[in-house]
Amino acid sequence: MTRDNKIELMAPAGDFAAMQAALDNGADSIYFGVEQLNMRARATVNFTMDDLEEIVERCEAKGVRTYLTLNTIIFDHDLKVIKKLVDRAKEAKITAVIAMDQAVISYAHSVGLEIHISTQLNITNLETVKFYSHFADTMVMARELSLRQVKFIVDGIIRDDVRGPSGQLVEVEVFGHGALCMATSGKCYLSLHDENSSANRGACKQECRRAYEVKDLETGNILKIENEYIMSPKDLAVINFLDELIETGAKVLKIEGRGRAPEYVATVIRNYREAIDAYYDGTFSDEKVADWMESLRTVYNRDFWGGYLYGKELGEWAGTSGSQATQKKTYIAKGRHYYPKPEIGEFLVEAHGMKIGEHLLITGPTTGAQEFVLESMMVNDVNAEVAKRGDVVTMKLPFRIRPSDRMYKIEKTEFAQKKLIEQ
Ligand code: SF4
Secondary structure (H helix, E strand, C coil), X not given: CCCCCCCEEEEECCCHHXXXXXXXXXXXXXXXXXXXXXXXXXXXXXXXXXXXXXHHHHHHCCCCEEEEEECCCCCHHHHHHHHHHHHHHHHHCCCEEEECCXXXXXXXXXXXXXXXXXXXXXXXXXXXXXXHCCCCCEEEECCCCCHHHHXXXXXXXXXXXXXXXXXXXXXXXXEEEEXXXXXXXCCCCHHHXXXXXXXXXXXXXXXXXXXXXXECCCCCCEECCCCCCCCCXXXXXXXXXXXXXXXXXXXXXXXXXXXXXXXXXXXXXXHHHHHHHHXXXXXXXXXXXXXXXXXXXXXXXXXXXXXXXXXXXXXXXXXXXXXXXXXXXXXXEXXXXXXXXXXXXXXXXXXXXXXXCCEEEEEECCCEEEEEECCCXXXXXXXXXXXXXXXXXXXXXXXXXXXXXXXXXXXXXXXXXXXXXXX
16 A cells, blocks of 8 residues: 555666656555566566665655566575575565565564465465565456455455454455466466466466367367457456445555556556546546556457456456557657756667657666657758657657667557547
């Protein structure tokens, strides 16, 4: 729960750019992994142990809490590195670790580090919450629970006065937005079986997202399946019933997506921030929901549904293998200099050209994800309407850019055109 008593908005951070995007767009906390032992080991660049201090420093400056995910199954040969990571997290003043294996829970507890229970433990009932309350103050519920079941657990925590090690009532966390597995949270062997690449070790190859056909081995007949993507659920979105979710008494709303780009984190966190604030100030409305949904569709998605929170037992399937985002980005230029006094950013165009009026995105480890419409620019020090590969471009920017930054053009995708035709 945040200090102003609103539900806590927890953002995914796969790298510094995504982390900065979360900080700039209203996250209350971030969660992230380092190196091998987290569920997104292969999804993105990940942080290293040496990044912990910088993560804490940059988050603390914005009053944002930091959660380190150590949520894989641990074997004996992992114990040494796990203990080292927990010790380093404690030294660096990370707020809490997100854990599933009892070895991690037990060690973090022994050194006095706050523990959050991972979705990998599939908490689905009050008695399990009571069991883990000896170790943990916050527990994420299994994604397969309905709103009614979440509320039953929250009511039970209050009624039975279930408190964590901090002495506070245990806080219930709920997944609010992002990818769902067709298997119960993380209990899936598809990737390990097909490609010897463990989903539990963060190396899922997403076999479920591909198209399949079913063959009768006796006759050789191939059965026709209406939806070829029979194992790929649509993504979860709760923004259209966020009011009902908050009213269950859940205290933390977790956004999935540590493998996602910074502009994804920026867009999703910005919309959920607005929605949470609108709920508490009494301005949550159908019109706003429609705008938020449209904005959420601009970034990676497999179409949306309310997941199991509305009591559905079977998933709704995506119908395509990739993203159905209504916008895409195309690389244009890299950052060169920033002149703070006149607030001018300088770029070298390396790929496609650009022109006035285009919707641009700049991303970088410290810059995060900044979007704007290009109103004017100079090419090689002369006012210009267009720039091409090899040009040096300068433009007025109210934020600092760096040589590590990349500039992209944002354009509509075929899904956006399709939606326009359908309307
Ligand atoms: S293959 Fe699909 S269902 Fe299995 S863990 Fe990976 S994303 Fe989840």
